[in-house]
Amino acid sequence: MTPTDLERAIDEAASLITAPKHVVALVGAGLSAESGIPTFRGPEGIWTKHGEPDLRDYERFAADPKSWWEQRIAGAGGLGELRTALESAEPNAGHLALREMEESGWLAHIITQNIDNLHQRAGSTRITEIHGNRTRLRCTRCHARWPLDEFPIDELPPRCPECGGIVKGDTVMFGEPIPKDALDECVDQTWKCDCMLLIGTSAVVYPAAQFPLDVRRLGGKLIEINPNETPLSALAEVTLRAPAGQSLVRLVERLRDLRP
Numbered sequence: 001m002t003p004t005d006l007e008r009a010i011d012e013a014a015s016l017i018t019a020p021k022h023v024v025a026l027v028g029a030g031l032s033a034e035s036g037i038p039t040f041r042g043p044e045g046i047w048t049k050h051g052e053p054d055l056r057d058y059e060r061f062a063a064d065p066k067s068w069w070e071q072r073i074a075g076a077g078g079l080g081e082l083r084t085a086l087e088s089a090e091p092n093a094g095h096l097a098l099r100e101m102e103e104s105g106w107l108a109h110i111i112t113q114n115i116d117n118l119h120q121r122a123g124s125t126r127i128t129e130i131h132g133n134r135t136r137l138r139c140t141r142c143h144a145r146w147p148l149d150e151f152p153i154d155e156l157p158p159r160c161p162e163c164g165g166i167v168k169g170d171t172v173m174f175g176e177p178i179p180k181d182a183l184d185e186c187v188d189q190t191w192k193c194d195c196m197l198l199i200g201t202s203a204v205v206y207p208a209a210q211f212p213l214d215v216r217r218l219g220g221k222l223i224e225i226n227p228n229e230t231p232l233s234a235l236a237e238v239t240l241r242a243p244a245g246q247s248l249v250r251l252v253e254r255l256r257d258l259r260p
């Protein structure tokens, strides 16, 4: 996209964002790519390089949560490359732009597929983490959640002090149902939404990829922010075909100009 085209698209996006009542951002790995966290798909994607985990991850956990915990404590399993990137990542200009959009009343809510906790560290507050958060633990029965360092692990598998259920990392595993409270919040935000920003997601993983389709079906508008085409590109009212950090910073500058 030429710089002029991008400027024109940013103008269109800014006027689309200032009109509606309820703007929601659906965020994917592309937003955190500029924080050094690899994406999953695409040429340099983690799954492209190492293969996608199979859907029996959660089944294996449920069958033997004790050994799953033993492996986790031993630091085994999982992808070292991803873990290192997650541990050293800092929020980038895109995360900070979303925080400002929330503070300025342009953005009502973030639905993120990312588990990296970078939205919170950037200062955003209205967030639903549909795939969980790597810095938390969760009860598999009542969905109570605790910051990792506030939950003493004195038995394996650890048990929920509220209901006695088995506790695991809050990150949603392949094959694990999305926690009901998070899914309900996403559906509620989707029904209220009349403009959805699709930021750095390939929009191929469900149920998250369903939300933009529902927004459209309910008469809402889509704005895609992604350097590459996705299955939703054709449905987007406006497309910013550029990295999220760059596009969101320019978008916020434009929104400030439009402020009465």
Ligand code: APR
Pocket: 027, 028, 029, 030, 031, 033, 034, 039, 040, 041, 042, 045, 113, 114, 131, 199, 200, 201, 202, 203, 204, 205, 225, 226, 227, 228, 229, 230, 242, 243, 244, 245
């Ligand atoms: N800015 C914006 N978008 C970017 C950038 C960038 N700097 N770099 C890459 N992208 C785009 C890619 O073009 C791609 O469309 O980000 C998207 C990343 O897609 P995926 O790797 O598929 O990530 P995501 O959509 O978040 O995956 C969804 O799949 O594997 C599961 O649980 C995992 O939450 C993840 C889910």
